Amino acid sequence: MSADLDPPSDGPWAQAWKRLRRNAMAIAGLVVVSVMALAATFAGTVAPFDPRISESWETSLPPGARHLDLVNEFVVTAGQAPRERDVPPWLHDGLGDGHDHACELDVVAEEVKQLRVTMDGAKVTKIQGDGARTLAKVELGPEDHLRVKDAGTRIEAKALEPGMALPEGVPAKTGRWVLFAEWVRIAPDAKRTVRVAYGYGTVSAVTVAGAAHAGEMRIRAEHVRDLRVDGARKEHVHVLGTDLNGYDVLSRIIFGARISLLVGLVATLVSLSIGVLYGAVSGYAGGRTDVLMMRAVDVLYAMPYIFLVIVLLTVFDRNLIVLFVALGLVQWLTPARVVRGQILSIKRREFVDAAVTLGTTPWRILVRHLIPNTMGVVVVFTTLTIPAVILEESFLSFIGLTVKFGGEPIDSWGALVDSGRNALGVNGERWWMLVFPGAAMSLTLFSMNFLGDGLRDALDPRQKGRG
């Protein structure tokens, strides 16, 4: 609503806008809400990562973590076009544009020692290395790890010695059995540079330390220490870290905003439409109808609403429509009461009498003359109901009633906070998974409440400072 679009004599809306502009907190709230809404609308563009794609080796990275832009293991074969699913994005994105590109990977080699671990149930009894030599203890350095030989899965252990309990990552068995494991050490000295040149849709050459490499080459992400494409370092930055499953926290928050804001908006529209219409009809009809309709509201007001919403979501499948209806049904009572009060005072005014004298139908008076005059209240209620609904939806997600859409559970902010809470760890070491979604949600609610209060003050200055 810019000033030059309005008539010279300031209408009530222009005056309200002027008053709102003087309220710094409300404007700050408006800015935050707008940014959130834009980010949610264009989530696909804004979010740095696709929240549905997990990169399983990038789990629990702290905020600001940088990570080379790689996939777990990928194959390059000289003379062949790489398949999209087993190469990192930089390798197929640059292909086919008619130019030559070069990328360099600093790769370290793995040294693998075979281990034969004799187990008794869940207990290690004997460890043998090369040539059946018995080892007293295997101590693992920072560059070392163990893995199950056939399955290739990692074993979580700092050391291995006879007498210790079965480490994590090993399937439990009964009786005496033998675990074939590998002691993997990344050899930092044996760093080689792999150059992959590509152009015209195919990998034109693969060279390892100056010599051409024929045939296919498998590169494991954990061995790559540095990566440059056309001289530029390629890496991911997880600004807010990643979660337990390797999803980017920032991207999940942005996509979560989409759900939360959408739910807030739609449920608010549902509830306000019901509330305004109900209140207007009740107020305009007056008399016995009014008493009856308002008594019904009184009865419904006394209900423990959130409990009924939970029952509704339990009973019916937890889909988005049920949620909209449930939350919409909760929130219509207060607008109905307030709009009724407004209508009661407006309907005594002269312009209504004039309309009645002209023979306008009651329905038309309601829609054309009375309801438009309650719009100030409606706007205020919209801005205050949206955060309330977002809060309720997140509350439901948090207690486990995650809403499904198209069979898939939706990750709204409440669900993110809940998963963050469960991921904290014994010393709270993975705090970012809880703190950032919680902060995003609190900031949004905070801003919306400020904006709502500001709008209320702006549209009805007499109410200023109440509550």
Place this chain on the structure above:
Amino acid sequence: MGRYVLRRLLWTPLVLLVLVTLTFALIKAAPGNPFAMDRVVSEEIRAQLEARYGLDKPAIVQFGQYLGRVVTDFDFGPSMKFKDRTVNDIIANGIGPTMLLGACAVILAVAIGLTAGTIGAVRQNSVFDHASMSAATFGMSVPNFVTGPVLVLVFALSWKALPVSGFDPSFSLLPALGIAALHVAWRVTERIRVGPAGFSWGREFACLWLGLLLAAVTSVVTLLARSPTLILPAVTLALPFASRIARLMRAGMLEVIGQDYVRTARAKGLSETTVVVRHALKGGILPVVSYLGPAITGVLTGSLVVEKIFAIPGIGREFVEAALSRDYMLVLGIVVLDGLLLVLFNLAVDVVYGFLDPRIRYE
């Protein structure tokens, strides 16, 4: 006043009836069988199960029987998931922790909110006023399922000053303390005068009120000091209400302080403390009293979340678990019970409000 209370009391069963009917209808409209389990149950067993829960009769008969049992025996029937427990057993076990937690939270919220709000209004635009009001606005916006885990993160996991979860309240000192506090309140209020106009709202009533508040706050503080598992849940639950009460109290006090009778009291040369405690407080507290009804609803709702976060064996947690496992009888029982509690608390709050504000005339 008496007629008003009577009318509200008559209104209560109607509200509860609507609530039971709504919930029951919703549950009956549920698609599928409540005994839908992974394993296939033979026809006979299913028939027996349905007979045990009365599901073989038409819905209206089931409703009548349920209502009859609830009204005459206060019997909410058997649980559908716990074969050997009735809904009454589960509620009886859970109501204690929930009530204790809720009471602690309400008392904390009232104590913190009233203090902060009063000081904020008396020292308007001071540093304390700005700080406490910013904190209150923030406290109102941050949902308790965010504050709870964050408090756990800070105080329990990182700092390790408080336990993460659990429930082991220790009451040993409480009875003695409660009696002592009530005795103090009694001594303080000994000189209550009943004036010609009935119960006068003066110095004495303020004393009684402050005495009871003091007793309640001391009990809660002692309880929390002796049972650290309760601290974080009570604070989490109290925070949004404390914030709201602080804001309401400040606004109410500011309005009252500007009025003539307060100016008169000041003009008489009374000390500022006397003016605030004896004259301004009684008017300024009214918005807070009318907020107590919604606050109690909020505490019951909030306990769903807080009991989940802190693993407290209350009815809130039972309700969430019942809802997730579709134990309809338990869900129904808890909804009805909570509805009853809410209606009664709201009635009590309205009656208290009527006492406090002589301007209110219930027609």
